[in-house]
Amino acid sequence: xxPPKEWIKSISISTHMTLSxxxxxxxxxxxxHQDETMEVKYTDVDYKxxxxxARHVYEGDSPYNRHTYxxxxxxxxxxxxxxxxxxxxxxxxxxxxxxxxxxxIYTILRSDGLCGEARARLSSxxxxxxxLVMNVSTRGSAESVxxxxxxxTIHLYRQKVFILTGLVYGLxxxxxxxxxxxxxxxxxxxxxxxxxxxxxxxxxPRLRLVTSTILTLVTLTLAFYNMYGEEFLEHTYxxxxxxxxxxxxxxxxxxxxxxxxxxxDLGLNLITFLPQVILLLVIALRFxxxxxxxxxxxxxxxxFVTFNKVVTAQYFLWYFSLLPLVLPxxxxxxxxxxxxxxxxxxxxxxxxxxxxxxxFKGNNTFLFIWLEGLAFFCANVGILAxxxxxxxxxxxxxxxxxxxxxxx
Numbered sequence: 376x377x378p379p380k381e382w383i384k385s386i387s388i389s390t391h392m393t394l395s396x397x398x399x400x401x402x403x404x405x406x407x408h409q410d411e412t413m414e415v416k417y418t419d420v421d422y423k424x425x426x427x428x429a430r431h432v433y434e435g436d437s438p439y440n441r442h443t444y445x446x447x448x449x450x451x452x453x454x455x456x457x458x459x460x461x462x463x464x465x466x467x468x469x470x471x472x473x474x475x476x477x478x479x480i481y482t483i484l485r486s487d488g489l490c491g492e493a494r495a496r497l498s499s500x501x502x503x504x505x506x507l508v509m510n511v512s513t514r515g516s517a518e519s520v521x522x523x524x525x526x527x528t529i530h531l532y533r534q535k536v537f538i539l540t541g542l543v544y545g546l547x548x549x550x551x552x553x554x555x556x557x558x559x560x561x562x563x564x565x566x567x568x569x570x571x572x573x574x575x576x577x578x579x580p581r582l583r584l585v586t587s588t589i590l591t592l593v594t595l596t597l598a599f600y601n602m603y604g605e606e607f608l609e610h611t612y613x614x615x616x617x618x619x620x621x622x623x624x625x626x627x628x629x630x631x632x633x634x635x636x637x638x639x640d641l642g643l644n645l646i647t648f649l650p651q652v653i654l655l656l657v658i659a660l661r662f663x664x665x666x667x668x669x670x671x672x673x674x675x676x677x678x679f680v681t682f683n684k685v686v687t688a689q690y691f692l693w694y695f696s697l698l699p700l701v702l703p704x705x706x707x708x709x710x711x712x713x714x715x716x717x718x719x720x721x722x723x724x725x726x727x728x729x730x731x732x733x734x735f736k737g738n739n740t741f742l743f744i745w746l747e748g749l750a751f752f753c754a755n756v757g758i759l760a761x762x763x764x765x766x767x768x769x770x771x772x773x774x775x776x777x778x779x780x781x782x783x
Contacts, residue, residue: 388481388496392474395503399470402513403463422515425465429454439606445614447550448599448607450517466515473512473519477503479526480699483669486533490703498699511689518689521551522696528554529669529700532561537583544584545591552615553693556679558588559659560671573663625686625726627752630745632684647684654678670704670766673697674759681755691723705765715758722747722754 406417428438428451438444438451456464481499484490490498502508512519524547531540544561547554561584566576599607624632628647655675662671676694680686702712726747729740 386496388478388499391496391500391503392478395477395509396470396474398504399473399509399513402509403466403470406466406513407463417514419511419514419516421517422465425450425454425515425517426457426462429465430458433458437603437606439603439610445610446517447595447611448603449550449595450520453520466513469512469515469517469519472523473508474503476519476523476526476696479523479530480696483526483530483533483700484703486530487669494703498703501699501702502696505695507688508692508695511692516689518692521547521554522692524550525554525557525672525693526696528557528561529672532584532668535580537565537580538587541584541587541589542591545588546595548588548592549595552612553679556655556675557672559656560662560668560675563659563663564665564668624744625688625723625748625751626684627682627748628684629748630741633741633745647682651679651682654682669697669700673701674763677755677759681752681759701762701766704769705762706769707765715761718754719758722751726751 409415409417424441424444425446427441428444428446431440432438432448432451433455438446438448444451453468454465456468477499480502481495484495484498485492508519524543528540528544528547531537531543540561544554544557562581563573565580565584566573566578568576596608599611626632655678658671658674658678662668662674673694676697680690680693683690707715726744729743729747732738733740733744
């Protein structure tokens with residue numbers, strides 16, 4: 376009998392996609408059973424929000440008539456089959472995007488030549504068979520949609536079809552505003568110049584990427600603004616700048632938000648964004664070559680999530696989807712990967728106990744949740760620092776080998 380790693384490598388990517396799809400369908404069926412028979416529901420509360428918004432759209436009203444709907448109207452339109460056909464159609468859509476993301480991971484690695492066929496399959500399986508990933512999409516979270524759009528952006532960017540890249544990238548920003556953090560990372564490598572001249576260089580690839588991105592984003596924004604007015608701008612974009620969440624929040628700012636939840640302080644919001652902005656710029660400027668794009672986007676995503684004032688479990692998928700793209704470049708040993716996974720998993724899971732005591736038992740565990748958030752923050756920063764050191768070491772070794780080949 377083949378060991379698990381060899382078994383994964385021995386079957387085709389299409390078979391892995393089929394198997395992972397079947398597992399997700401089983402989870403959807405189980406989730407429906409749990410929803411009907413147990414007090415603790417399997418389906419995410421956001422899925423009910425999406426469905427209610429879709430019902431308003433189906434009836435010709437605004438999706439924002441549904442309280443707490445803070446998303447693009449496109450998502451509500453995508454969920455209309457929940458009303459017209461079956462309440463599980465939306466979950467099937469999210470699962471399809473989920474599996475498609477796994478295929479994109481495989482395709483990007485193969486087209487980049489970053490690893491061989493077997494390792495590309497193995498990296499894809501890190502996403503396809505990830506329990507957290509399967510749980511989030513089958514519970515009815517829409518994160519798989521934005522994840523697949525970001526990965527499709529990377530794939531098209533690697534294929535150098537920059538008009539299509541911009542169209543998909545603009546759609547990704549519209550659906551979930553956070554992908555805007557990648558704009559410099561995608562823009563800077565598209566030049567042969569160096570230094571500050573590389574920033575201001577105007578060339579055809581850059582013009583195509585920037586123009587198509589802005590055109591898509593502006594077109595969608597104007598279209599929905601004409602349909603839904605100020606509430607569209609408020610709920611889709613502006614709300615996320617001032618958002619405060621004192622439940623289900625892993626953020627290091629959790630306790631501060633709890634203590635200031637009654638105050639709408641713009642200065643406080645700006646202060647929490649400042650570390651993010653600085654680090655995102657540093658990463659974009661430091662890793663500004665075409666072969667750095669995958670790693671830079673992963674680091675930016677991890678920084679954005681880790682330093683954000685609101686961090687929920689769904690956000691982890693944003694960087695989990697990019698992790699398989701960078702692991703083959705780092706050359707970590709099995710021991711390194713195991714220890715890193717255990718550190719992250721322990722820091723994340725230890726947060727769950729005080730969160731459970733607050734959510735289901737009504738105990739005052741806010742301080743304990745914050746302390747666990749601090750531990751989780753430190754774990755993420757430590758893992759990121761190690762990955763950056765390793766990437767720089769690997770890049771230096773590759774450059775030395777290339778220089779030696781040129782000398783020969």
